[in-house]
Structures are given as structure tokens and as C-alpha cells.
Amino acid sequence: MTTTYVPTEEATLETIRDIIEAKNVELLHLQFVDIEGMLKSVTVTTDQLEDVAAGQIMFDGSSINGFSTINQSDLYLKPDMNTFAVLPWTEEEDYSEGRFICSVTYPDGSDFEGDPRNALKNTVDRAAALGYSVSVGPELEFFLFETDEKGRPILETQDDGGYFETSPHDDGEKVRLQVYKTLKKMGFTIEASHHEVAQGQHEINFKYADALGAADLATTYKWVIKTVAKQFGYHASFMPKPIGGANGNGMHTNISLFDKKAEANAFYETADGKELSKTAYHFIAGLLDNVDQFVAVTNPLVNSYKRLVPGYEAPCYVAWSASNRSALIRIPATRGSGTRVEIRCPDPSANPYLAYAVISAAGLDGVERELEAPVETTDDIFSMSEEEIEERGIANLPTSLAQALDAFEEGTIGVDTLGEHITNEYLELKREEWDEFRTTVHDWEVAKYQGKF
Template sequence: MTTQEILAYVQQHPSGKVKVAVTDIDGVLRGKYIAAEKFSSIAEGRLGFCDVTFGWDMGDAAYDNVKFTGWHTGYPDALVKLDLNTFRKIPWENGTPFFLGDFVNEQDVAAYTCPRQLLRKVLSDTELQGFTPYFSQEFEWFNFIETPETAYQKGFQQLNPLSPGMFGYSILRGSLKNEYMSDLFDLLCKFGIPIEGLHTETGPGVYEAAIKYAPVMQAADQAVLFKTAVKEIAYKHGLMATFMAKISEHLPGCSGHVHQSLWDKGSRYNLFYEQKDPHKMSDLMKSYIAGQLYCLPQILPMIAPTVNSYKRLVEGAWAPTTLTWGIDNRTVALRALPGHSKTTRLETRVVGADTNPYLALSACLAAGLYGVKHKMKLEKEATTGNGYKDLSNGVLPFNLHDATQMMKQSAVAKELFGDQFVEHFTLTREWEWKQFAKVVTDWELKRYFEII
């Protein structure tokens, strides 16, 4: 739709309002409704939005360790530029118009804290090298027959799952609460998030969805909106959806695998494909994989951003622990999927469902391009068999603290994303770790209360 068509839709919509949103550093959508009349005046201008968006954590606790904003700045308004290309109609809100925005200054220079703008920067670098990146993120998540009120009342313990038991790829379980699964598929597609597949995954009340491949910025927008849209649709059915990486030590975690490939400028040729190679993998793809193997330990908090992320990255739980790659091997960090000229791609399996998609996709793309830029060779042979036992290239950091310190000190991370972003982001991860470190957990009470 043209700008004039969008403005006409907004003005004619019976609700008289527009929903706008931005993402914070954790990938949480922060937004509000604005009147249609006000929207018309700022559609191609700027909107004031409190910069506390990057001054607090996902629980609205104000950081005391970042420079960008805080009590020392008075939390002024920042400028948000709406991206009219993100226009959508919210089907579960009677077609209410919706837009995403970016944080910028008065000269339209990106705010270094803005995740969407970071991906724009990485995309720009990619295009300068003559590549068009196509990406997709797939998600697993748990669904519970709960509301926010009941979950809080239960202390988030003993929640009632949508379905009992372990039953992945179940046609039978897909029939249970089928109106919810059907709504997910239909409403997400109407909201501009095309779903290629939706099925039950192993675990009580677990679903998995694959989002259709798209240019990387569109793919990130779709992934960010997918997570919130699923939660909103779940509310409509009296359910709660969670994208936590790990809800129980007894159950598999929830992944957010990233699929990726590089194409030529015209999006005609998949540059990861090489017919003459024994594995149909081009030298470009091999360098891209080598770059990720090298960079991942140094930028891991961008794809494993929470304390909980590292509870998923344990041996035997369908998530990688080693710096490995293999061909169609689900025990490694990087799963190469060569074959057809249209479908040859790389799947980065380290990524969890709890990620900020803008940061996760930025990390994967920038790390891969690092290998391409430096003409890195994929010297390590593909892992065959159990990737958990292949320690030849090292292992991933074991917790958020260690991963954050590695990124904070990494010259590579600063080269890829800039000093200011790395400083701000790692400070937010240090804050996250400190919030966890001071809490007395249920495990400690059960372990020590009587015996010690």
C-alpha cells in the first residue's frame, strides 16, 4: 500500500486509533495506542517515546549501571520514526492498524541502543558486500490453561498444561484445542506472519511453528511480532504462552533456531549452493560457517540472553553445548542443510526462543559475514554422530556471567556491533545476572533448609 492508502485506511477505521510499538533490549514489545488524528501528523515525522525503554529491564526495574539514560538524565523523550513498511491490520482487534518504529535522533541517526537499528546496520554492511540475506526463525513454546492472575496466584508452579505428556508431531494432540491451533495459523498469516508449519512438539502443551523465509529485516519483524501475537491469541482462548528457554529441568527446552542463506543482489541465486561440491556447499557458505564458529563464543549473550538460556544449553536436551558443525545433524551448534539450489541453508541451533530476534539475527549474520570478509576456511571437518562428545573446537560458555564477560572484552564483538552497543548491552546482561545472583531460589531452600 502507498502512504496515501495507509493514511486513508487509518482515517477510515472505525476504532479511531492506531497501535505503535518498539522493542526494548530484551525484545519485548513496548507500545501504545495513539489517536488516528495524531497519527496523521507524525506518520512521516517523529513520535516522542520515553527513553526509559532502554533504561530498565523486562521487569521495569531501572538499571543503575548504564550511560544511555537513567536518573542522571531525567528519562527524557526519545524520537521514534515509524516504519510505514511495517503496516499491518490486527485481525483479533477488528483490523486496527499497527506499525513498528525505530529510535533515532533529530538527524535520523540510529540510537545505538535500538535493536532494530542494529540489524539495519548489519544489513547495510551485508548489502555493501553484494549479498541479500534471507532468514527465518522458528519457535517452540509451552502453552498453559492459565491466565496471568492464576499463574501469579500459583507462584508460576504446578501450572496446567494445554495437553499432558510427551507427544511430538501428534495429529491427535493437534485436535485438542484445535480452535486455538487454527486461530494461530489463520490469524498470524492475516497479520503478515506467514506460517509454513505448525505442530505439537515433545513436552506437555508444546507447539512449534516455522515462519516463512524472508529478507532478513522482514524476517526479524515477523519473529518479534510472532512472539507477542501468539501470547495475545492465547489470551483470547484463556491460555498463556511462554517462550522461556527452559521451564523445567525434566523437560526439553524451547529453541528459536535461525535459518539463513545469502543470495545475490537480485535474489535470483542462492550463493550457499555449489553443484560441483560433494556436499553442494559453496566456499562462501563454508567461510560463513567458519565465521560463526569463531565468533559465537564472543557474542553468545545476543543469542542466549537470559540466565535461563543456559539451562537449555545442556547435554542431551536437543540443544548444543559444543562449537561444532555438521550436515543435517541435530546435535551440533551449526546444522548445514545443503541440497537444492533454492533450499541450501544454515541452521544455527544455539539460539533459544527467549531471544530478541533483532539481536539474534544480527549476531548470526554479522558472525557469518566475518568469516566471509576474512576468507576463513572451514578447517574443521563436519561432526558425524554425537556432537556433544566432539570437544575438538571447544565448548560454549556455561552461564550468562561468563558469556557476558567474554563479549565485554571481545575486540571482535566491538568490530561487528560498535563499542557503544557492546558496552550498553553487556551492562544490561551484567544487571540481569546480578538480579538472579541475589535471589534465594526454591532449589536452595529444598537443598539446605533442613540439612544445613
């Protein structure tokens, strides 16, 4: 069986059991993510399939970053049956392994509020209450690095290719091909695969899905790419800015609302000059109005803010445009059912469940409050002087993790969307990360100052 995130027919215990028997699946990996989006897993035998399906597999939540305390540590895994997949790299003639992506519950079966997947489900429910479903199509870039004799990554890329480079300069083509084959077997619909701008940088695009499915897909995508890269002796990195002076890794996030009552894309309107609806403009305004509050989630690392600087195609200015790629928000040319809003600041180190939750909530906030979008910025912001940027009223994104965390803590999008548990745990974790960076003496400082002073 393959993973099906937008199923025409819901997966059932019976259909999964049939696949397990046909593919000789012996082990099941029950996967979930911690507060940073790191994939976690517990492995059981297929003899326990009934207990798995019933959500009866327990684990120690106090050992998971940002989860529960030691005196309330018993948590359970509830699998999403539609995320079942046989793992292609485990398949042998008479043996294979499978996986489920799970949500986390309390012993009584209620949702655990510290689970990022549950936070996104809550946002999906909020959209549904307003009459919408949310679709997300993320674009995750990554680098392939060489490894040393012990298999540890080094800062040497595995090719010297550039944008849309072909073999023999693009040595990563063989890795992307194997990733494509693997993801296809796991139910992905792959739309494009290519070398990106920087040396050793790549992108593989997959078809959009509902918000929860898209987060499942993004999580699986990162796991598969790292697994396949390792098979070739490479290290795949989703670090936002691993190489100074080169483009960083982004996770441009395309998002749209589907009006359930009208059965149509809520962002499309033929009467408008740009063929955008009032709902689309309200959504854009909500993103722009709230971005300072959620960028700590979509760009969660100290390193994230070294990508968000002028000159490397990453947006750092709070503006929107129908086509201008120097703006934070862009409207791709496709219209009709494919009308969507692209927000360009997120990077692939973000927890996709939390990122898509806050992005969706910010846009929905604009729809609910009927916020008016500012004037479109059609000129290249990167080529403007600071005076011109200021005259046009174009704001900057936060320039450091510390600034972003302050805005996240002072705002309401975080706690209203993610809840107090995740918000407080996230802030504590990221404050510690910033303090560690702030108090560390880095190589640049030693090289710059030791001899001089």
C-alpha cells in the same frame, strides 16, 4: 490491509490511508522494542497519521530500558510503512485498530544508536556493501501453560501430547489454529504448525524474510501468540527451559546470503560434494569462530544455559554437520535457492534484532576473512565420551550467562556490530541479572541443604 514484509509493491501513505478508511481504523499502535526485545507501544489516533508517517511522534527515551539518559530523553518514532497491519482481534463492524513497527530517531531525524532495530539495519547495510542481502528464517518454540484464578501462569501444561501429536491429546491445536488465522490476516505465510516434543510445547513456522523483516515477524509472532493464548485462558511462554527434565524452547535460525550481482543464493555450488559454496564454508567458519562472543545475545538469560545441556536436543558443542542435529550448526537438505545454514543454539527469549545482527555479522566475518571451516562432525556428539570429544577438538559453548558475558565483553563482534551504546547497556543489564541470580537462595538449595546441615 495486511502486513507485507517482502512487498511486491511498497506501502505508501496513500494506500495505508485507504485501508484505514475501509477498515474504520481509529487507533494506531506505534511499536518498538527495548534492549531486551520487549515490545513497547504508544497509541495515537488516526487523525495524527500525517505526523506518524513523518516520524514526529515523540516519547521519553529515559523511561525505556537501555535507551537514553534523563537529560537527553526526547526520542522519536519513525514507522516502517511496510509493517502496517490491522489487528484482527480488534475488528468490529465499524471499528478496528492498526499498528506500525518503528525505528527510533533523534529529534533531527538521525538514527538513535541505542535502538536494536537500527543495529540490525547497520548489519544489513554491511552485507549490502559486500554485495549480499541476508535472509533469515527463525523457528520459535513455545509452551502453553494453564493459569490460576487470577490469570497468572502456573507450571501445568494445557495438554499431555508429544511430538506431532494430534487431537484429542493435543489440546493446543485450537490455539495454534487461531494463531494461524490471525497471523495470516497480518500478512504471514505460515508453512507448518505442530506439537513439539515436550508436553504443552508447540511450534508454528513462517516463511523466511530479509533479516530486518524476519526480526519484525519474530517480534510480531511472539506478541500474537501471547495475545491469542490469553484469549483461551492460557499463558504462552518463550522461556528457554521452563520445565526441568523436558526439552526447552529453541529459536533455530536459518540464514542465507543472496549474491546481488549473480542474482543467486551465495551458499549453493553444484561442483561441491555437499553442494555448498566457498562462501557457505567461510560463513560456517565465521559462526564457529565467533559463537562464544555472541552467545550472550542469542541466549540472554540465566535460564538459557539450562537448555544448552546434553540430552534434550539442544546443541552445546561447537561443531557443524550437513545433517547431524547434535551439532551447533546444521545444513538442511534443501539445495538450490533454499540452501541455508541453521544455527541451533539461539532461544526465543533473545531480542531478534540483536540476535540476527550478531549472527549475520559473525558469518560475514568468516566470509571477509575467508576462514576455513573445520572437518564436519557426522557422529552423534551426545553419545561421545568426554575424552572422545576432547580428542576431536570439539569445544563447549559457555555453560553459564556469566561465562557468556565475559566472552562477549572480551570479543569484538558485540561492539563492532551493536555499537558501544547497546553493548555497554546490555552488559550492565545482564551483569545485574547474573548477580541477582548468584546471590539469591533458591528452593533447590533449601531442600538440599537445610535439613542436612
